[in-house]
Amino acid sequence: MARAATAIRHTHKMQGGDRNRPVLLLEWYDRNRRLLPWRALPGEPVDPYRVWLSEIMLQQTTVKTVGPYFEKFLARWPDVAAMARASLDDILRMWAGLGYYSRARNLHACAVKVLRDHGGRFPDTEEDLRALPGIGPYTAAAIAAIAFNRRTMPVDGNIERVVSRLFAVDEPLPKAKPRIHTLAATLLGPSRSGRDGKSRAGDVKTRAGRDGKSRASDVKTRAGDIAQALMDLGAAICTPKKPSCVLCPLSDDCAARARGDQETFPRKTPKKAGELRRGAAFVVRRGSEVLVRTRPAKGLLGGMTEVPTSTWLAAQDDTAALKQAPCLESAPRWRRKAGAVTHVFTHFPLELAVYTAAVARRTAAPEGMRWVPIARLNDEALPNLMRKVIAHGLGDEMEIHALATRRKQQEGPPA
DNA sequence: AAGCCGTGGCC
């Protein structure tokens, strides 16, 4: 990692070198930082609740997708105590469509724990944060750095990419994680002796100094900004494909760029694709109502609402799936809708045949199921898969149309 | 420790 820049280390314009990277990053960040709803403006106090909420939502989820959800959650639950008082079902309904629903369960559990065990204030150390549900190594470091200016480096996918290029880490992920983390931490600059990294009392909760002025030279008290600089850099410049190296503040210092193969980083070991699973979904209408049930609390789509379905198995044929239709007193005639609903989960693709039936007005819901007015489906914790299934089953009929097209119109999450 | 866990956008 020693580089030729040594010769100009002490000149007034240093180009590269380990010690200079944090300053270059902060200078770039002070000019190019994104304005995000959960991000404090320079000089503004940081709200750990907002940092936490955004970090949970942003786990494996894009900034664009999170935006409207974050605003809705914040408007409804302005602080941890308010969220702790909410019901899990209310949170699941607000979360519907965001995916990875265990995050919503942990969100609620975390709020309850912060209120009960920490008096409604988030702990300000990485270790204590790590003990909270839904907060792993990354999120603990992110909150500690961004909300409390702890000198620690959260390493997300963006930073893995930036760092793997900067140092040309040839070893593939995930094996390279420890090395990348070590290298990433060097971007915080040299540590001070006798401190754990928490900055002076007056600076703890503000970005870039009390006066709101950005000081790129103030490396030691801006760990959170260095981390966010790397994330913004990864999102805007050091992108997975076609990175804009000419605009990068670290380009003169980038090992991959020097080799010309920056797009090949980070290296990754390929993972095996999941096998296609098939099944059937049953859309039963009783007048203007449909039959639904709640999925088991944990596991796939845990705690979410669904229409009854067969098991989802590899190589399951339609006949086998149809035999698992819900038992209704009036023994309806099932009609198979043309086509099918396909959905891709992280670990397997799914193809669901959709059967519809109409039953008499006072038909009872089978054990564990219930009738819901179609007009009120938006109040349910309906994952997008089930929105697709219901839209397919009901076709272009009336109210459901709004349900099916809600997302396309970018109206955001259900109210 | 590797598999489980959603969804939408992009090229």
Added chain:
DNA sequence: TGGCCAAGGCT
């Protein structure tokens, strides 16, 4: 169009 990617955590 399909594979990749996105501010990962849990078991």
